[in-house]
Amino acid sequence: QVQLVESGGGLVQAGGSLRLSCAASGSIFSISAMGWYRQAAGKQRELVARITSTSNTNYADSVKGRFAIGRDNAKNTVYLQMNSLKPEDTAVYYCYTVGGTVPPSLYWGQGTQVTVSS
16 A cells, blocks of 8 residues: 655744655555645645656746755655745645556645744
């Protein structure tokens, strides 16, 4: 069974930084992409960043220049470095991974709360 475990969330003041981590384990044949969504209270879940197996990255316009996504540890761990945090970044952050099955499989982490105070 595939499991994604997130860590690194917490409370930080505006302008501060946090580093989120998501470690995937279990019977994943391969990983084609990993990334992060977030969901603020009363808002729809939105894509923050993703990285593919070929190291292509994509970022939401609202976080470009402030957040950076990376992957290491045999490509089964994804990180989200968040700098210059703003109160509007406050949300629950969910990591995900796309397994290289046919059809592809989608797995989600449990979510980690990020709260940015003003």
